[in-house]
Amino acid sequence: SCNSKKPENLIEKLNQYSSVKKVIGVVSGKGGVGKSLVTSTLAVTMNRKGYKTAILDADITGPSIPKSFGIHEKAKGNDDGIFPAKTKDGIDIMSINLLLPDETSPVVWRGPVIAGAVKQFWTDVIWSDIDYMFVDMPPGTGDVPLTVFQSLPVDGIIIVTSPQELVSMIVEKAVNMANIMNIPILGIVENMSYFKCPDCGKEHKIYGESHIEEIAKKNNLEVLAKLPIDPSLAKLVDAGEVENFQGDFMDNVAKKVETTCKI
Ligand code: ADP
DSSP: OOOOOOOGGGOOOOOTTOOEEEEEEEEESSTTSSHHHHHHHHHHHHHHTTOOEEEEEOOTTSOOHHHHTTOOSOOEEETTEEEOEEOTTOOEEEEGGGTSSOTTSOOOOOHHHHHHHHHHHHHTBOOOSEEEEEEEOOSSSSHHHHHHHHHSOOOEEEEEEOTTSOHHHHHHHHHHHHHHHTOOEEEEEEOSOOEEOTTTOOEEOTTOOOOHHHHHHHTTOOEEEEOOOOHHHHHHHHTTOGGGOOSSTTHHHHHHHHHHSOO
16 A cells, blocks of 8 residues: 555645645666656656646756656746646646756756755645656665655655666665655566567567566566657657657556555
């Protein structure tokens, strides 16, 4: 179940005008494995199901969520708080890119400052009537993601891996982090598992066999989805049109979220 006991003392208060029912953190061992893609397509899938959905982009040093939804304007606010940006289909989004004057300037902050910014996304942003918030976590299993975890009342975690990584180590580290925080892991999404040849339909395992099933089993976890390398998906993300993706590849993940973390 995802009503785990969370360390109340570590969690900052939500903005008084906000309401968020469930918070799902999306984690990965390193950058570039598709954590943001999984976060955004999962949020789109939940939004299509009719849930009020939000994305908190906590990947402060590599924020890619706004761009994938084609959002370039800055956030507005008043004395009560900051308003998230809204995507075309109505997903609420907050990211450091909506606050910085120049979205191409790199953020070189240290861990505590990053965690402080994420805390403010929770305390100062007006999240109105959100059923599911998906948090694109900072990559890795070190200090920064751990501090961010301690700043938000996360109800469940999804681990994103790709076959190029030292997956068993990453999964074990994520399990340890989840145990420290007392947060259940909903399962693993393997990204870039294979490439389906558009001409012959044959599936090629570019990075070899992944062993994700064994690793999941060993850690008592479920593999919720295996996504192919899909150039058309990358194109949509680049064009800021991730909301137009086709296919049911996130359906099983969405189902896991809505059944385990019932609102
Ligand atoms: P992360 O959040 O882990 O750093 P991203 O989600 O930003 O990774 O993905 C890194 C890059 O790879 C992006 O340009 C993204 O569009 C692309 N990408 C991710 N997953 C896939 C996939 N399954 N097929 C094709 N391109 C992908």
